[in-house]
Amino acid sequence: MNDNVLAQLAEVLESRKQAEPDSSYVAKLYAKGLDAILKKIGEEATETVMAAKDGEKDKIVYEIADLWFHTLVLLAQQGLHPDAVLAELARRSGVSGLVEKASRTH
Numbered sequence: 001m002n003d004n005v006l007a008q009l010a011e012v013l014e015s016r017k018q019a020e021p022d023s024s025y026v027a028k029l030y031a032k033g034l035d036a037i038l039k040k041i042g043e044e045a046t047e048t049v050m051a052a053k054d055g056e057k058d059k060i061v062y063e064i065a066d067l068w069f070h071t072l073v074l075l076a077q078q079g080l081h082p083d084a085v086l087a088e089l090a091r092r093s094g095v096s097g098l099v100e101k102a103s104r105t106h
């Protein structure tokens, strides 16, 4: 499991831009707009903090998955791909492969 999960999910999130709001959670979020997406990110960040404060490792993973998921929805809504974030992280850490991959695809 690696960043392909992010790329595959990004593809699904892109496809949901053509879906009817009633047919999909993500399509419904897009229809509600930016503020609704940002609200979910805020909620999931708070739930992550609470899980960490409670020291519940399983819950931390679960809530971070929710948080990452909603940030991926935000990236898609903004016309951005997760590769841009991976490339930025790679740039900071000096991992060259991802930077090259991102510059090839965008």
Ligand SMILES: N=c1c2ncn([C@@H]3O[C@H](COP(=O)(O)OP(=O)(O)OP(=O)(O)O)[C@@H](O)[C@H]3O)c2ncn1[C@@H]1O[C@H](COP(=O)(O)O)[C@@H](O)[C@H]1O
Residues within 6 Å of the ligand: 009, 012, 013, 016, 023, 024, 025, 026, 027, 043, 065, 066, 069
């Ligand atoms: N990975 C996810 C995913 N992670 C979290 N969630 C949703 O994010 C929400 C998390 O919010 P909460 O924890 O607050 O739970 P909730 O009370 O049900 O949330 P609300 O309904 O109040 O927003 C839940 O509704 C989860 O179902 C996700 N919904 C969809 N996906 C994937 O996204 C893709 C598109 O999904 P659809 O749009 O549903 O087809 C598919 O690949 C899905 O597997």
